Amino acid sequence: MSDNKEILNKAIDIINQRRNRAKAVNNLHFEEVNKKIPEIGEINSQLAKTGLEILNVIKGGENVSQKMLEMREKNFQAQQMVKRLLVQNGYPEDYLQIKYTCEKCADTGFVEHDRCSCLKNLTAQLSAKSMNAGSQIQLCSFENFQLSYCQGRTPEETAECREIMSKILQYCKRYAADFSLSSHNILMFGKTGLGKTHLSLSIANEVLRNGFNVLYDSALNYLRKIEKEHFGRDSGNVDTLEMLLSADLLILDDLGSEYDTPFYISTMYNIINTRMSRGLPTIISTNLNHEGIQKKYDDRIVSRLFAAYDCLEFVGTDIRLIKRKNGEI
């Protein structure tokens, strides 16, 4: 999926399918009930006749409003009767009502002329899916993060390292389970191969499953995309920057691996600052330490990162090396 229009059409298709499914289920319920409870079948055909009568009244030019009132009353009585019969026969009283996924728009995607929130959410989720498609998101979970991989140079260091990483794991699990739009920002830092990407993807997986719109990629990939769009070299009409600024959760992996161009630095500042002022949570991972970050970015970014982010410092020995030695990768 390369542009917004395609994503919008896909979302509308899904909503249409929901509506058709809701109607088909409703038809089956009617057939079933008409067969099992003939009184209801009778009432339903009476109601259908009432509809025709109304048309005739309108055509005949009789006292329409008086007649309409009478019919509405009849209709109401009939519906009450249907509910009673349903319950007496072991069905819920709303068994014959259409059950839409979204009651607000009756699965049309629009309320009056505006996009309904269900359509907006679906579009955001599809965009996130298409943007995250290239990542290794499926491979990482809290379940396959094992503390036994965390190692130091001595048994004492190993014990200390496992204790620290165990706290970080607990923090991340809790963060993912309790995620909301007012969750904190996180800065994960530490040397290469210590599980920063693994844990940030584990958070992404769970938060996505809970229905939030999560964007995950390396800072460098995002900056390249934004640069291409900004300088008009990308013909699609995706606005990556706007998506990053408004995602429920943005995960910027490997900050610091990009070159220091003025465009990249000002874009990064814009992303960090705008999300902060909108109160939207961001997770950043980097293998620069405090000093390294300070050297690379100007003070405006550094002071924001350290003041407004929960800092998690990863420790241990490169797990890629350990896995390679064990022949696991």
Ligand SMILES: Nc1ncnc2c1ncn2[C@@H]1O[C@H](COP(=O)(O)OP(=O)(O)OP(=O)(O)O)[C@@H](O)[C@H]1O
């Ligand atoms: N505790 C762990 N249990 C199991 N696998 C792990 C653990 N920590 C890391 N890994 C695996 O080790 C590899 C390296 O981890 P990861 O990519 O998360 O490191 P990183 O800290 O992001 O490194 P870099 O700074 O180079 O990006 C990945 O394949 C990851 O799935």
Ligand SMILES: [Mg+2]
């Ligand atoms: Mg990484």
Ligand SMILES: [Zn+2]
């Ligand atoms: Zn809706």
